[in-house]
Amino acid sequence: MRGFAALALLAAASCSLAGGNSNATSNTASGANSSSSQSDPVSAEALTSDLRCFLAFTMLAENGPAERRQQSLTAAIYFLGRLDGRDSRFDLERRAEAEGPSLQRDGEALVRRCAQILERRGQEVTAIGQRISERERAKARPRP
Structure with a gap:
């Protein structure tokens, strides 16, 4: 599957985001077996x-x-972070190979579902930012 070539691209991007630490994620042969x-x-x-x-x-x-x-x-890096957060020992390579063939079949519906996850989280983060900003503005207002 051609998409796996992008894993190298993503790994490089993840490494640079992690400050060059190529060991930002650790994998074991156990996969999701925590x-x-x-x-x-x-x-x-x-x-x-x-x-x-x-x-x-x-x-x-x-x-x-x-x-x-x-x-x-x-978006891919966001989901990689979720994977690492759920199980830092997750065997990305083995599981990606196993899951890859079904992606072609589920493509558009999968992307829509994943985009909804991102959109919901983005809305939550925006709301958090708005609440924090409002509290900060309230603190800065002169009190009578």
């Missing part, structure tokens, strides 16, 4: 969902319209 992932089906489902979003946006970063490639790369 104790919480094995016993908690929600965690395994969340890992798979984030992996699929990561792979979809990685492929778009490589093969999508030129004007959308940077956005796709940024």
Whole structure:
């Protein structure tokens, strides 16, 4: 699958974002086999969902319209962060190979679903920023 070539591109971008630390993520052969992932089906489902979003946006970063490639790369890095946050021992390489073939079949619907996740989180972060700004403005107002 051609999209896996973008993993190298993404790894380079992730490395530069992590200050050049090529060990920003650690993988083991166990894949999603941390104790919480094995016993908690929600965690395994969340890992798979984030992996699929990561792979979809990685492929778009490589093969999508030129004007959308940077956005796709940024989205892929977001989902990579979610993966690392859920299970730092997640075997990205093995799981990407296993999940890759289904991406062609689910392409557009998958990207729409993943984009909705990003949009919801973006709205949450915007609302947080607005609340913080309002509190700061309130603090700065002269009191009678």
